[in-house]
């Protein structure tokens with residue numbers, strides 16, 4: 489595949505102050521989130537919810553690309569318009585999650601492995617025809633007493649790299665997502681050490697598998713303490729730890745880094761992204777943005793609650809959260825913005 493077109497897509501995805509919208513929750517994950525809010529866990533309700541998202545007014549002002557799930561890329565509005573076509577008309581580039589989710593890793597208690605390479609070239613060819621121009625694969629790394637092991641880091645990194653080169657050969661920009669989970673009570677320092685090791689392993693494998701760094705995007709975790717850690721560090725500390733780690737591990741040829749939110753609150757995810765832009769303005773070789781699922785969608789999902797009469801208000805909240813993150817990408821976020829998100 490011509491590198492020029494991969495580079496062009498990656499550049500468009502990272503353009504201006506926009507970010508990526510992760511709306512690719514697998515059926516299991518989506519149902520889990522619906523269940524917590526007593527929303528029926530059916531295909532029709534997942535369709536209704538994704539309909540609400542893609543039809544959110546002004547979404548394209550804040551979002552450059554949207555990652556879809558296989559079920560979603562085939563879905564449409566009640567009058568038969570494919571979601572993927574609605575996104576394209578808005579100038580939002582459609583993307584597709586192609587991994588088959590993380591599952592328990594055989595022989596490695598407490599760790600996960602993400603698979604999904606079987607038939608990938610054929611699946612990508614179909615998604616390309618449907619309009620997808622980028623893809624995503626999420627590997628999961630768990631911090632525990634005896635984890636992560638080097639065996640699981642290597643296996644996940646290798647699979648990420650094979651996925652990435654297969655995408656590039658199909659003309660699709662791979663988003664490479666090695667997520668070090670926030671679960672647990674570990675310190676920020678531990679998250680930094682593990683993330684450092686994981687990113688080195690991932691870029692080593694990407695290099696060995698001949699992935700073009702110019703034609704990919706990295707979707708990493710921020711370096712944060714575990715959700716149950718006694719000490720919760722400030723946004724500035726998180727920003728310094730995260731960007732200093734990336735400066736050591738992520739080649740300058742990579743055009744963009746787009747964060748997952750990983751269970752941070754929407755406010756923290758915005759505040760931390762902002763701190764990185766304030767503290768490292770003009771010092772980062774890559775574009776840095778968001779690719780949040782929960783930290784952008786959660787307030788809207790809660791407002792919707794499965795009820796048609798709440799769609800408009802939920803869309804407003806979705807747009808506001810996406811907009812706030814564009815402000816954070818400009819390094820202009822203030823907590824005040826939470827009260828009056830759109831001037």
Ligand SMILES: O=P(O)(O)OC[C@H]1O[C@](O)(COP(=O)(O)O)[C@@H](O)[C@@H]1O
Pocket residue numbers: 510511512513514515517518555589590626665748749750751779780781782783
């Ligand atoms: O359904 P899965 O494979 O568990 O993925 C869950 C989510 O993780 C993400 O990669 C990141 O989501 P968060 O921003 O909520 O952490 C999303 O793109 C995806 O929807």
